[in-house]
Amino acid sequence: MSKSLLIISRQAPWSGPGAREALDIALAGGAFDLPIGLLFLDDGVFQLSGAQQPANLQQKDLGANLQALPMFGVEALYASQRSLEERGLQDQLSSLAVERLDDAGLSALIDRYDQVLTL
Amino acid sequence: MLASLFYACNAHLGGSGFIIPANWLAGFAMKFAIALFSPPYAPSSRRALRFAQAALASGHEIVRLFFYQDGVHSASSNVVCAQDEVDLPREWREFVHAQQLDGVVCIAAALRRGVLNDDEAQRYSRTAANLDAPWELSGLGQLHEAAQLADRLVCFGGP
Numbered sequence: 001m002s003k004s005l006l007i008i009s010r011q012a013p014w015s016g017p018g019a020r021e022a023l024d025i026a027l028a029g030g031a032f033d034l035p036i037g038l039l040f041l042d043d044g045v046f047q048l049s050g051a052q053q054p055a056n057l058q059q060k061d062l063g064a065n066l067q068a069l070p071m072f073g074v075e076a077l078y079a080s081q082r083s084l085e086e087r088g089l090q091d092q093l094s095s096l097a098v099e100r101l102d103d104a105g106l107s108a109l110i111d112r113y114d115q116v117l118t119l
Numbered sequence: 120m121l122a123s124l125f126y127a128c129n130a131h132l133g134g135s136g137f138i139i140p141a142n143w144l145a146g147f148a149m150k151f152a153i154a155l156f157s158p159p160y161a162p163s164s165r166r167a168l169r170f171a172q173a174a175l176a177s178g179h180e181i182v183r184l185f186f187y188q189d190g191v192h193s194a195s196s197n198v199v200c201a202q203d204e205v206d207l208p209r210e211w212r213e214f215v216h217a218q219q220l221d222g223v224v225c226i227a228a229a230l231r232r233g234v235l236n237d238d239e240a241q242r243y244s245r246t247a248a249n250l251d252a253p254w255e256l257s258g259l260g261q262l263h264e265a266a267q268l269a270d271r272l273v274c275f276g277g278p
Contacts, residue, residue, distance in 0.1 A: 028259035
């Protein structure tokens with residue numbers, strides 16, 4: 001049986017290639033039918049913000065890539081409730097289906113996975 | 120076993136050892152996959168190399184090194200260090216070569232940062248290549264495969 005991998009994405013989408021490169025690991029894992037989870041934590045939750053205008057920064061829209069996750073079989077998507085609240089994002093998320101977890105939920109989530117990678 | 124790997128790390132780090140959870144060493148020989156995300160001048164990159172050296176010195180196996188994000192710069196042959204500074208890219212190169220390790224550099228991350236081998240330099244009409252043996256450019260599937268083959272995936276240099 002394949003080992004499960006939880007990817008913890010902690011970088012904002014417009015701070016550099018970090019967020020996109022974390023997402024690429026998740027998409028690649030999905031393409032290989034591996035059990036992948038993706039957790040948005042700290043500034044990583046900015047990736048979930050709905051009203052983004054990447055064209056103003058001459059950037060590609062990371063949101064479109066995020067929407068591809070379920071198509072790649074990556075449906076275990078989580079966000080830290082605390083990170084969302086700290087950034088005032090609770091009510092302004094994109095349509096991506098993510099499960100919001102409190103701190104105890106995060107701890108249990110990390111415990112469930114065989115391997116954890118933070119980017 | 121815990122004691123031996125800890126002491127090996129400690130020795131490589133010149134006394135500034137780091138703590139390794141005891142349950143990593145429940146068995147005897149472990150298979151490690153090591154991922155590096157930070158640039159060569161970051162302390163975490165030095166720790167990654169010392170960890171890799173200590174793991175082998177303690178009888179463990181490294182199934183693959185995978186350099187991603189800014190970690191790709193440690194595979195560049197164009198990094199020049201001051202004479203009185205640690206030349207980490209050179210140390211990595213010599214270590215991977217001497218131990219015959221599988222050293223993989225993510226091709227997408229490397230291209231984005233100007234780390235190219237001869238094939239890629241030709242493909243994109245660039246004037247120079249700065250990646251050579253023992254390093255190999257490949258895709259993220261190599262990271263997932265390494266994680267599947269290893270008992271532990273150990274990452275250095277994340278945010």
